[in-house]
Amino acid sequence: MTENSSEVRKFDSAKELVGAEHVGVRAGDRWLVRHVDLQVRQGEIVTLIGPNGSGKSTTAKIVLGLLDPNEGHVRKSKNLRIGYVPQSLAIDLNLPLTVKRLMTLTADHDLQEIKVALHSVGASHTLNCAVQELSGGEFQRVLLARAIISKPQLLVLDEPVQGVDYSGEIALYELVGALRDQLHCGILLISHDLHIVMAATDTVVCLNGHVCCQGSPQRVANDPEYHRLFGVRAADTLALYHHDHDHHHHADGSIIAQGETCECPLDAASDAQKTDERDAGNV
Amino acid sequence: MQHLMRKKPMKGMRVMFDDFFVRAMIAGIGVALITAPLGCFIVWRRMAYFGDTISHSALLGVALGFLLQINISVAVFTIAALVSLSLLSLQKHVKLSSDSILGILSHSALASGLVVIAFMPGLRVDLTGYLFGDILAVSRIDIAIIYGGGLLVLLVLAWIWRPLLAETVSYDLARAEGLKPEFTRLVFMLLVALIVAIAMKIVGILLITALLIIPASTARRFAASPEMMAVGAMIAGVLSVIAGLYCSMSFDTPSGPSIVVAALMLFLVTSIVPLTKGAR
Numbered sequence: 001m002t003e004n005s006s007e008v009r010k011f012d013s014a015k016e017l018v019g020a021e022h023v024g025v026r027a028g029d030r031w032l033v034r035h036v037d038l039q040v041r042q043g044e045i046v047t048l049i050g051p052n053g054s055g056k057s058t059t060a061k062i063v064l065g066l067l068d069p070n071e072g073h074v075r076k077s078k079n080l081r082i083g084y085v086p087q088s089l090a091i092d093l094n095l096p097l098t099v100k101r102l103m104t105l106t107a108d109h110d111l112q113e114i115k116v117a118l119h120s121v122g123a124s125h126t127l128n129c130a131v132q133e134l135s136g137g138e139f140q141r142v143l144l145a146r147a148i149i150s151k152p153q154l155l156v157l158d159e160p161v162q163g164v165d166y167s168g169e170i171a172l173y174e175l176v177g178a179l180r181d182q183l184h185c186g187i188l189l190i191s192h193d194l195h196i197v198m199a200a201t202d203t204v205v206c207l208n209g210h211v212c213c214q215g216s217p218q219r220v221a222n223d224p225e226y227h228r229l230f231g232v233r234a235a236d237t238l239a240l241y242h243h244d245h246d247h248h249h250h251a252d253g254s255i256i257a258q259g260e261t262c263e264c265p266l267d268a269a270s271d272a273q274k275t276d277e278r279d280a281g282n283v
Numbered sequence: 284m285q286h287l288m289r290k291k292p293m294k295g296m297r298v299m300f301d302d303f304f305v306r307a308m309i310a311g312i313g314v315a316l317i318t319a320p321l322g323c324f325i326v327w328r329r330m331a332y333f334g335d336t337i338s339h340s341a342l343l344g345v346a347l348g349f350l351l352q353i354n355i356s357v358a359v360f361t362i363a364a365l366v367s368l369s370l371l372s373l374q375k376h377v378k379l380s381s382d383s384i385l386g387i388l389s390h391s392a393l394a395s396g397l398v399v400i401a402f403m404p405g406l407r408v409d410l411t412g413y414l415f416g417d418i419l420a421v422s423r424i425d426i427a428i429i430y431g432g433g434l435l436v437l438l439v440l441a442w443i444w445r446p447l448l449a450e451t452v453s454y455d456l457a458r459a460e461g462l463k464p465e466f467t468r469l470v471f472m473l474l475v476a477l478i479v480a481i482a483m484k485i486v487g488i489l490l491i492t493a494l495l496i497i498p499a500s501t502a503r504r505f506a507a508s509p510e511m512m513a514v515g516a517m518i519a520g521v522l523s524v525i526a527g528l529y530c531s532m533s534f535d536t537p538s539g540p541s542i543v544v545a546a547l548m549l550f551l552v553t554s555i556v557p558l559t560k561g562a563r
Contacts, residue, residue, distance in 0.1 A: 084455070084459035094503055096512050097452075101509070105456075106460045
C-alpha cells in the first residue's frame with residue numbers, strides 16, 4: 001500500500017488528459033462494463049488487463065468517445081490530440097495502400113516526419129511496402145508509428161502486441177515506454193498478457209466487467225481479487241526479465257484460458273509470489 | 284440501327300447519325316469518369332450489394348416520377364437517397380445482418396417499382412430502356428445533367444476523400460482521431476444515390492453496379508495508391524464506354540450491356556498482362 005501511494009503521488013500534479021467517472025455500457029439487458037472509474041494523466045501509462053470479454057476494449061472505446069456510456073460520464077481535456085491503434089484492423093486487399101500512404105491517413109505529414117516516425121518504431125524498411133504484405137509484427141509497429149506521427153497527447157493502444165512473438169513483445173513494450181518518455185504523452189494500454197505489461201506500466205486497472213482492483217503494479221499484484229481472476233499466472237507477474245520464461249503461450253500470446261481453467265489454490269500463488277516480489281525490487 | 288429506330292423513330296430519321304453518336308459518346312464518357320472513383324470506394328468497402336440496392340430502388344423512383352409527373356432524375360435521386368437513409372437506420376435498429384437488410388430493400392424496391400409501373404400501361408414500352416440503358420436517346424439536357432451533376436459529385440468526393448478513406452480503413456480509428464466518419468458515410472451514400480440518378484439513362488438500372496465495380500477492379504492491379512486506382516478506373520471506364528458504344532453501333536446491341544461486356548473484356552485482357560516490377 002505504501003508503494004501505491006508513492007506511485008499515485010508521482011502523477012498527482014500531472015494534467016489529467018481523460019477521465020471516466022462511473023461509466024457503464026449496456027448491450028440490451030446485459031452490462032458489458034459497469035462502474036468503471038479511471039483516469040489517464042500526462043506521462044502516465046495506464047494498463048487495462050482482464051480476461052477475454054472483460055470489457056477492456058469497450059472501456060477504451062468509451063474513453064475514446066466511440067461508445068456513449070449508458071451511465072456515468074467521460075471528461076476529456078480540450079482539443080486532445082489522440083493516437084489510436086485499434087484491436088483489429090483488416091485492410092481490404094483491393095485497397096492499394098503503402099505504408100507511406102497509410103501514415104497520412106488522417107492528417108498531412110511530410111516525408112521527413114513519416115521517416116522519423118517509422119524510424120522510432122524500427123520499421124524504416126517498410127516505407128514503400130504495401131500494408132497487406134507486412135508481417136504481423138511489422139504491421140503492429142507501423143500502426144504504432146501511424147498513431148504517434150501526429151505527436152498525440154493521448155495514445156490508446158488496444159492489444160498492440162498481437163501477432164508478435166515473445167521477444168518482439170518485450171521490444172514493443174519497451175518501445176511504448178520509450179515513446180512515453182519521448183512524447184511525454186499519456187498512454188492507455190490494453191493487454192491480456194500480464195507479464196511484461198506489469199513492469200512497463202504506472203497504473204494497472206484490472207477489469208472483469210467492473211474494476212476489480214486498480215493501482216500500481218505492486219498493489220494490484222498483491223490484491224486477492226487479481227489472483228482470483230488470473231490464478232497461478234498472476235504469481236510470477238512481477239518477476240519479469242528476471243527468470244527464464246518457463247510457461248507457454250497460445251499463438252496469440254494469450255495465457256488467460258489456462259489461468260481461468262486452472263483451479264490453483266491461492267496459497268500456492270502467494271508462495272510463488274513472495275520470491276517474485278524480491279526479484280521485482282530490481283526491476 | 285433498327286434497335287434505335289424502334290425507340291426514337293422521328294428523331295432517328297431527322298438527326299444526323301454522327302450527332303447522336305457523338306452525344307452518346309460524350310454522355311457515356313462523362314458517366315464513366317464519375318462512376319470510376321466512386322466505384323473504387325464501393326470495391327474497397329465491399330459495398331457491391333449496396334450499389335445494387337440503390338440502383339434497384341431507382342426503378343421505383345422512375346415509376347413515382349411518372350405517377351407524380353415530376354422530373355425523373357429528381358424522383359430517382361429522392362427515392363435512392365431515402366433508401367440509403369432507411370438502410371442506415373435499419374442497420375442501427377434492426378437485428379439483421381446488413382446483407383439481409385440489403386436483400387430486403389433491394390428486391391422489394393425493384394418489385395414495388397415494377398408493380399407501380401404495371402399500373403401505368405403506357406409506360407411499359409420504355410421499361411427496357413430504364414433497365415438496360417438507352418444511351419442513343421441522350422439529349423443535350425441529359426449531357427448537361429451528367430456533367431453538372433458529375434462535377435458536383437467529384438468535388439464533394441474530393442472534399443470528403445481523406446475522412447472517407449480513413450473510415451474505409453477503420454471507422455473507429457477515423458472517429459477516435461477527430462474525423463467525422465458518420466457524416467462522411469452519409470455524404471458518400473447520398474453521392475451513390477446521385478450517381479445512380481445520373482448514370483441510369485446510360486447503362487440502365489440493372490447494370491450501374493457493373494460500371495462501378497469492373498473498371499475499379501481492372502485498375503487495381505496497376506495501382507500502388509488509392510488515388511492511382513481512381514485515375515486508373517477512370518481510364519478503364521472511358522475505354523469501356525468507347526469500345527462498348529462502337530460495338531453497340533456496329534452490331535445493333537443494347538448500349539448498357541455492350542459497355543459492360545467491353546468493361547469485362549478489358550478486365551480479362553489486363554488480368555493476363557504480366558506486370559512490370561514495382562506495380563502492385
